[in-house]
Amino acid sequence: MAGAAALVFVLAGCGGQDETPTVASAGGSPAAVATGDAVTEYVEGVRKYTTCLRAEGVEVSDPDATGKYEFSGDPKVFKRDPKFQQAQVKCSSLLPSVPQGLEEKPTLTAEEIQARVQYAKCMRENGAADFPDPGADGSWPDSADGKPVWDQSAPAAAKAQAACASIIGAPSSTGAAQG
Numbered sequence: 001m002a003g004a005a006a007l008v009f010v011l012a013g014c015g016g017q018d019e020t021p022t023v024a025s026a027g028g029s030p031a032a033v034a035t036g037d038a039v040t041e042y043v044e045g046v047r048k049y050t051t052c053l054r055a056e057g058v059e060v061s062d063p064d065a066t067g068k069y070e071f072s073g074d075p076k077v078f079k080r081d082p083k084f085q086q087a088q089v090k091c092s093s094l095l096p097s098v099p100q101g102l103e104e105k106p107t108l109t110a111e112e113i114q115a116r117v118q119y120a121k122c123m124r125e126n127g128a129a130d131f132p133d134p135g136a137d138g139s140w141p142d143s144a145d146g147k148p149v150w151d152q153s154a155p156a157a158a159k160a161q162a163a164c165a166s167i168i169g170a171p172s173s174t175g176a177a178q179g
Helices: 007-013 036-055 082-094 110-125 155-168
Strands: none
Touching: 036 082, 110 155
């Protein structure tokens, strides 16, 4: 859950602290919005991301046909594991944006929405100048071209993520510039 570890880590983990983080999966009938090519490209990108995580020693499932994957183990333990946090940072640039129609957007409480607003402000104040504000419902904006809405690979992004992780309940990693 180290900020958008990137953003996906934020999106996957901040809705329910006791649930295993996962990438959003298809709900309903996404075929009307997400094209086969977009889904195929997304799943391939997720496959590269999970391969990278495994190379860093993180236990993670293979993505399914919609790109959904799960981390193994107790979320309360691995979310605090520096190895897990470092792997999130190292591999974050490989994780593509979820195509419109495949994402599941959780219903957030007023406190969770406020935490996301504070997180976005903190990210910008700590070097991620292009980090977006969440919408009124707390959801993060989608990009029209399928690319990240902020530069997750910039050196300042990892610094900002480490500085702001605690706002959304994610531990900052020790010994690594973070995301």
